Amino acid sequence: MHKRVGLEVTVAVAEAVALCRIDMAGVYPITPQSHIAEHLSNLVADGVLDAEFVTVESEHSAMSAVIGASSAGARAYTATASQGLLLMNELLPIASAMRLPITMAIANRAVSGPLNILNDHSDIMPQRDTGWITVFAENGQESVDLSIQAFKIAEHPDVMLPVCVNIDGFQLTHMVEPVELPTQEEVDAFLPPFVPHATLHPSRPVTMGAFSMSDYFTEIMKAKDEAIKNSKKVILDVWKEWEEKFGRSYKPxxxxxxxxxxxxxxxxxxxxxxxxxxxxxxxxxxxxxxxxxxxxxxxxxxxxxxxxxxxxxxxxxxxxxxxxxxxxxxxxxxxxxxxxxxxxxxxxxxxxxxxxxxxxxxxxxxxxxxxxxxxxxxxxxxxxxxxxxxx
Amino acid sequence: MNIVENFDLFAPRLINHQELFSPGHRACSGCAEVLAVRLMCKALGENTVIASATGCMEIVSSMFPTTAWRVPWIHVAFENAAAVASGVEAGLKALRRKGRIDDRYVKVVGMAGDGGTMDIGFQALSGAMERGHDMIYVCFDNEAYMNTGIQRSSGTPMGASTTTAPAGKVSIGQKTWKKNMPEIMVAHNIPYVATVCPSFPLDFVRKLQKARSIEGPSYIHCFSVCPTGWRSPSHSAISMGRLAVETGVFPLFEVENGHYSMSPDMPRKLRPIRDYFKPQGRFRHLTDEDIDLIQHKVDTEFQKLVEKTKYLKTGNE
Structure with a gap:
């Protein structure tokens, strides 16, 4: 039985992500996501988390940088909201087509105009068809659990797709809630190190993100559709394992x-x-x-x-x-x-x-x-x- | 495989024999940019990872399921080559530190055309350079959006006719001066900035190798003659590059920690820009007055550069 501690949900999510031993985070600040990025940067600054923390100049570059890091074989993470997610939009279908197991938290926030920093789902809904596995958290504990599960689902060899965890901005992100964090040993036992299929390393040169005309494009789209449909079984397996190990049940x-x-x-x-x-x-x-x-x-x-x-x-x-x-x-x-x-x-x-x-x-x-x-x-x-x- | 006859006789030990960018790509005949990419790969060697922007070099080299790349290579989108490269660099750095990949030094390279660098990719490049990633960024500047059909960019020179800034009865074509990208990179206070042109292959290779040896960000601006877009004969790409350098239109120089030096390949006395303009269809409509105006600008800019090499003593130390 773990100790339940009162944590702001963003802080709890950052702690959970650190327990997943990410190698790289690429983030750009946006309300109400910023506390995730800030707390992760604290963990890196204090040496608790051994990761490259790349403070990019836009969300577009945040997603570009995590795509780069993931292609290099790193476990890569980002978080955003609202306009930031819309700025990333161009890259989301590329990340899924390249079958990169990136995970991202979305602190759901209304989309302009007029400008509004508070919660709704108008940021994630336009991303529906980008090929990302998409889950929604209901409370702080779910935000933590789904954030850890996301890596295991994304990196499963039968899936290899990006996952986004939706956490309602302010209503959830900025609440202080009682949360149980698993221990490092438990997360290590649940989440093995990322074993990529191919990486950008001269030991085995590969070409990623090749250009395709009509002769192959349809087949690549079909492959992505099959992959996300097949991910359902892995998602259910991961949730079953989670319930066995941590006693909390998750269903679609x-x-x-x-x-x-x-x-x-x-x-x-x-x-x-x-x-x-x-x-x-x-x-x-x-x-x-x-x-x-x-x-x-x-x-x-x-x-x-x-x-x-x-x-x-x-x-x-x-x-x-x-x-x-x-x-x-x-x-x-x-x-x-x-x-x-x-x-x-x-x-x-x-x-x-x-x-x-x-x-x-x-x-x-x-x-x-x-x-x-x-x-x-x-x-x-x-x-x-x-x-x-x-x- | 050597594709140059008697290569070993003429250039022993000067240039890497490996062809890391393979023949069989789809570039136009006479493309100087693809020659520059090949030279870049030779200069940097196999322990290199390249992140390319969308553009000619991406399209001609990576038609699925084929590839011309024998080094690890990634393409994601148009405006983000520098950001992708910075992520690759960060990822490899973390994995090497944690002992999860073999312990060899790998240089990460971002590459894009003039549009992908000076226009749409400008922000991502500025961010990557400012953050100090250990990477080389190479801009292959053919002075317009050639891949989409010769549209003007901020790298298009004054007076050039393009498909979106055409010469007409009341227009000389491009009405703005070319953006000075190397100077913008110098202003980022990065350790190394250099200009290169594949018409001067040994200078090219030396500068790329210097960039590889420097820890931190370097910026290489490569002048890439495009016979298709410049309306010039496809056999003339190398001589056109030489003329651009010899007229001072594209001076070869480098800036190491803020210290400017002119390349030894630069002539003592510049040729008139008319020699360079004459064979190019994109400048054919220009009047003598137009050319005089551009000549004046080229002279002024070159003089500014000369003064920096001679009189500017304070670097970034």
């Missing part, structure tokens, strides 16, 4: 009191905890409400999602980003397409919530459930609405 989709629920709320990230309190509140009042939390965003867990909501009559998907002029929030359109071929599926509602740090309270979630329950003929199903917007 988490259910809370959802088995017999008439109405199910679906969240991603830190709002799961608030929504859970609303479910308890509703259940206490005799309302059969439940919660489903999506942890794994890519590869998308189709089977687990369908199983989690198979009994529900109404599903409320909450989105933390907008697809302007589209079919609803990005999570909503994903869930709808996942359920399209099902013989029976719940009436699906979509609320866009918590944009740019807008607070979403326990009673907001309870109100969403009650509003949807009151929609007798499912007239508002299949549409999306900005929850709590002033018009």
């Amino acid at each position: 989709v988490e259910s809370y009191r959802a088995d017999d629920a008439d109405v199910v709320l679906l969240t991603m990230g830190s709002m799961g905890e608030t929504a859970g309190l609303a479910i308890d509140d509703l259940r206490a009042r005799g309302i059969k409400a439940g919660l489903v939390k999506l942890r794994l965003w890519r590869p998308f867990p189709f089977a687990e999602l369908k199983a989690a909501i198979k009994n529900t009559k109404k599903l409320i998907v909450t989105d933390r980003a907008v697809s302007f002029g589209g079919p609803g929030g990005p999570v909503f359109s994903e869930i709808k397409s996942a359920l399209f071929a099902e013989a029976s599926r719940p009436a699906a509602y979509n609320y866009i919530i918590g944009l740019g740090g807008r607070d979403v309270t326990v009673s907001d979630f309870a109100n969403m459930v009650e509003t949807v329950m009151a929609d007798a003929g499912n007239k508002k199903a299949d549409t999306y609405e900005f929850w709590g917007v002033r018009e």
Whole structure:
């Protein structure tokens, strides 16, 4: 049993990354990611972590430098948010196509304009199709655990893909939470040293990032798609091993009191905890409400999602980003397409919530459930609405 | 394999016999830039890792599943060769320190064209040089975006006609003076900055080898004649490079710890720039007045350089 200590989540994440004995970090400061970078730099400055800490001049160069270091065979890490992630965007599909097991924390933050430093998911959602394994943390402990697991998943020979761990900015990154950190011995036993397939070293010269025309490009894209689909098995294995070693269970989709629920709320990230309190509140009042939390965003867990909501009559998907002029929030359109071929599926509602740090309270979630329950003929199903917007 | 007849007879011990950039690449005939890349590989030897920007040299050398590179080589994107190189350097440094790779000294090189260096890659280069990575950055300057079809860059010289700054009834083509990239690198106070041209192969090799021997960042600016983009005969690339140097349009010099010195290959008396302009289609539209204006600028810039080599005594010590 480990000691639970109160740590700011960013500090806990940096400690976890240091336990993974990274060889290189390339970072550029951006709120609310900066404390991860700052604490890592402290660990390097104090000699606790033996790594090259490269303070680049932009997020574009941060991702470029970790791509370079990873290609050289180093375990490379970066962290960013918002505009920084968008600046990296060009390089994200290159990192995955080059099959580099980079890991990155994203302190999720709204995207400009207008400029806003607070939390939503509009930074990660445009990165959906970059070929990165994408997971969301709900609390400080999950942020720590997922950060360590990320290296093991990314570096597995059957995967060799980058992984990003999404940690809601401020709501999660800047909270002081009780966290159990594994010991160095435990992490060493869980995470073996990175054994790259090929590296940039003259002992065996290789060409990386070659140029390809139509004759090979489709096959390379297909290979990347197969790789991320196949990563699912490794992710499940890693989570099983984690549960055996550390006693904390991880699933692609988490259910809370959802088995017999008439109405199910679906969240991603830190709002799961608030929504859970609303479910308890509703259940206490005799309302059969439940919660489903999506942890794994890519590869998308189709089977687990369908199983989690198979009994529900109404599903409320909450989105933390907008697809302007589209079919609803990005999570909503994903869930709808996942359920399209099902013989029976719940009436699906979509609320866009918590944009740019807008607070979403326990009673907001309870109100969403009650509003949807009151929609007798499912007239508002299949549409999306900005929850709590002033018009 | 020696691809130069009687190579061993003419250049014993002067140049590495290994061909680390192999024949069979797809560069245009008469490309001086690809000759420069080959010379660079010879000068630096096999314990080299190269990070290349997008551009001609990337496209001609790495068509999947083939490669012309016999040294480890990586391409990621257009604007980030220096950042990728800095990451490779940091990664190799950590792995060597931790005993996870063999204990040999490997030089990391970033390379890009003039657009990838002076325009879109400028920030990444400035950052990498400022951070002091142990790396060489080589700019292969052919004075326009040749890979995309001869568009102007900040390395295009005044008066040159390009596809985005064409000469026309009311335009001389490029209306701005070429960005002085070597001086910008000198201002970064890095240990070594040099200009090279493959028309002067021994000077080229000596400077690259000096850069390799220096710990910390070095910047090499390579003048790379592009017959396709300059509208000049493809057999003339080497002589065009010589003319650029001999007219003072592209002086060969080096700056070691802030101390300037002119290359021994520089002539005592410069030739008129007309000799260099005449064979090039990109300058064909220029009037005598235009050329006089450019001649004046070339003379002034060259004089400034001469004064730095003669009178500037304080370096970075």
